[in-house]
Amino acid sequence: MTTQILIAGFGGQGVLFAGKFIAYKGLLEGKQVSWLPSYGPEMRGGTANCSIIISDDPVGSPIVSTPDILMVMNLPSYDKYESAAAKGAKVIVDSTLIGRKAERDDVDTFYIPATQMAADAGIPTLANIIMIGKMIKETGVVTYENITDALKKVVSAKHADLLEVNLKALDMGYNYEG
Numbered sequence: 001m002t003t004q005i006l007i008a009g010f011g012g013q014g015v016l017f018a019g020k021f022i023a024y025k026g027l028l029e030g031k032q033v034s035w036l037p038s039y040g041p042e043m044r045g046g047t048a049n050c051s052i053i054i055s056d057d058p059v060g061s062p063i064v065s066t067p068d069i070l071m072v073m074n075l076p077s078y079d080k081y082e083s084a085a086a087k088g089a090k091v092i093v094d095s096t097l098i099g100r101k102a103e104r105d106d107v108d109t110f111y112i113p114a115t116q117m118a119a120d121a122g123i124p125t126l127a128n129i130i131m132i133g134k135m136i137k138e139t140g141v142v143t144y145e146n147i148t149d150a151l152k153k154v155v156s157a158k159h160a161d162l163l164e165v166n167l168k169a170l171d172m173g174y175n176y177e178g
Contacts, residue, residue: 026142
């Protein structure tokens with residue numbers, strides 16, 4: 001089983017961090033993984049995306065051209081990548097920043113107002129983690145069990161105080177019904 005994931009948004013939204021988190025969770029589950037970040041020269045405010053492949057077999061190429069899972073955090077990314085998603089793909093959309101609905105009916109699209117939820121909860125920088133929680137719930141690409149172990153791998157020791165709030169954000173996304 002091989003799952004190709006593409007996460008895209010503006011620089012500064014935590015797109016690369018979200019991808020790294022999913023990759024580490026896959027590693028901790030004994031999977032073969034690749035994580036390939038890509039961002040425009042502007043960094044914050046420019047476009048950013050990352051490709052993650054989680055597989056039972058060695059990963060030959062880190063390039064994701066037709067994602068099985070697409071997570072988009074802004075409208076330009078949705079416009080750019082929606083058509084690239086594989087038939088039957090799971091698409092996770094931040095409905096706070098993306099006002100339109102899916103143009104395709106051959107994918108499963110899940111809308112979550114992650115940016116608004118993060119702002120309302122006083123954790124405005126964690127919309128990406130809320131979306132990851134939703135992704136895990138809807139796709140099962142990794143398990144939700146022992147999620148703290150993966151979080152500890154990506155939240156630096158310098159920011160260990162943010163571990164609990166990241167767990168809260170994951171729970172918010174995982175438990176979101178909408």
